[in-house]
Amino acid sequence: MLNTLERLQKVFRRVFDNDKLVINPKTSAKDINMWDSISHMELISEVEAEFKIVFSFDQVMEFNNAGDMLTVIELLLPNS
Template structure:
């Protein structure tokens, strides 16, 4: 799966989780830029990503993420 394909799939998940059909992701998008991205929605997002892509994140991995680009890179590293 290419980086762009992962970004496209993530964008749909983000729109669903954050209930914002106009949300446009970039690699630099972070929790400070998305109004509804709080700790509860972060957990919901991680669970949705794990289910959709059939991958698992370790707690340390989740805590280390700074933006969507790092998330995508980590997902691809998990052999998407």
């Protein structure tokens, strides 16, 4: 059973088309070349589909790194 970070990493790898991509809570757009404002929303919709959650616009605007995303995902997951 994959934990939240591993599932999030799976989404990152799919969106950024990089099977070797390793993320941690501090990973930000500075660390991933292709993570820009254009790919950001694609990432958001893929994360929502993976975890079956819906982010609010304010939550999305507060994401500065993968850790921020993880915190909100865990907050929105039904079992949390």
